[in-house]
Amino acid sequence: MLRIGFVGAGNIAQALAKGFIAAGLTKGEAIIASDPHPESLKKFEKLGAQTLNSNIAVMNQSEVVFLAVKPNIVPLVLSDIKSFVRRDKHLILSAAMGVTLTSIEQMLPPRTKVMRIMPNTPVIVRNGVCVYVCGSAVKEEDEIITRRLLESVGTCDRVPESIMDAVTALSGSGPAYVYTVIEALADGAVRMGIQRDMAYRLATQTVLGAARMVQETKLHPGQLKDKVTSSAGTTAEGLYHIEKHGVRAALIGAIEAATLKSQEINKKFA
Ligand SMILES: NC(=O)C1=CN([C@@H]2O[C@H](COP(=O)(O)OP(=O)(O)OC[C@H]3O[C@@H](n4cnc5c(N)ncnc54)[C@H](O)[C@@H]3O)[C@@H](O)[C@H]2O)C=CC1
Numbered sequence: 001m002l003r004i005g006f007v008g009a010g011n012i013a014q015a016l017a018k019g020f021i022a023a024g025l026t027k028g029e030a031i032i033a034s035d036p037h038p039e040s041l042k043k044f045e046k047l048g049a050q051t052l053n054s055n056i057a058v059m060n061q062s063e064v065v066f067l068a069v070k071p072n073i074v075p076l077v078l079s080d081i082k083s084f085v086r087r088d089k090h091l092i093l094s095a096a097m098g099v100t101l102t103s104i105e106q107m108l109p110p111r112t113k114v115m116r117i118m119p120n121t122p123v124i125v126r127n128g129v130c131v132y133v134c135g136s137a138v139k140e141e142d143e144i145i146t147r148r149l150l151e152s153v154g155t156c157d158r159v160p161e162s163i164m165d166a167v168t169a170l171s172g173s174g175p176a177y178v179y180t181v182i183e184a185l186a187d188g189a190v191r192m193g194i195q196r197d198m199a200y201r202l203a204t205q206t207v208l209g210a211a212r213m214v215q216e217t218k219l220h221p222g223q224l225k226d227k228v229t230s231s232a233g234t235t236a237e238g239l240y241h242i243e244k245h246g247v248r249a250a251l252i253g254a255i256e257a258a259t260l261k262s263q264e265i266n267k268k269f270a
């Protein structure tokens with residue numbers, strides 16, 4: 001069984017590990033994680049994974065290694081592990097936002113197999129969005145391994161690195177925007193007299209159902225919107241309020257702001 005390592009055992013690492021196990025792709029025992037933070041390691045222990053506070057030990061005991069630390073920690077971690085990277089053994093998958101493949105490759109021995117990925121937290125329920133970019137030393141068999149892992153927890157697309165900042169802004173950060181929408185819809189419903197539990201349940205299922213309609217009918221979202229909106233009805237009133245308050249512009253602006261932030265992180269590592 002492929003041994004999967006996680007350098008950094010925080011939110012996205014835990015989500016990926018749980019997703020892989022739920023998909024039956026691996027078992028807890030084949031996972032090894034390192035993190036200086038004991039609380040993060042405890043979450044991995046609950047999965048039956050081996051935990052350590054040595055990144056080097058993760059390199060020694062795994063073939064596929066996820067780098068799941070914040071961007072500012074990446075140089076530290078890479079200098080830690082670089083003498084233990086073996087070209088014929090390791091495939092390194094970096095999830096760090098805004099850290100380019102070139103900068104990672106430059107910090108590792110020549111021809112190290114590195115890929116950049118951008119997953120999102122719904123991988124935990126195997127409904128994630130993942131994209132990947134191949135580094136210069138990556139071979140077809142490495143791509144197959146990566147696809148097998150990422151497809152088991154959601155959708156998986158190969159993309160050019162030029163769109164990684166925008167992808168990070170859209171699908172990487174996106175779950176947070178949607179949670180905010182669900183929370184706000186439920187707050188509105190509570191304000192209008194619906195009980196909190198029911199408000200969350202109805203709001204959540206509405207978002208889920210609407211998303212599936214876009215996915216399954218292949219209709220334009222505008223067409224689906226029109227089918228809900230009767231003349232002089234409630235939806236038209238609600239939509240008018242949304243447009244007056246610039247929700248559409250706010251969402252467009254959120255993607256721009258997050259993309260720019262990712263580009264800014266990029267520059268720090270260039
Ligand atoms: N949370 C998310 O939804 C997503 C996060 N990412 C990326 O994944 C990376 C990690 O993000 P999160 O999991 O959210 O952060 P997090 O803060 O939950 O986890 C990062 C972990 O790294 C550990 N760490 C710090 N120094 C370390 C070191 N020297 N060696 C090993 N581990 C160390 C921390 O103790 C922490 O547990 C970031 O670069 C982020 O951009 C990418 C996609 C989605």
Ligand SMILES: O=C(O)[C@@H]1CCC=N1
Pocket residue numbers: 097168172173
């Ligand atoms: O904002 C962050 O820390 C990352 C990037 C994608 C999702 N979360």
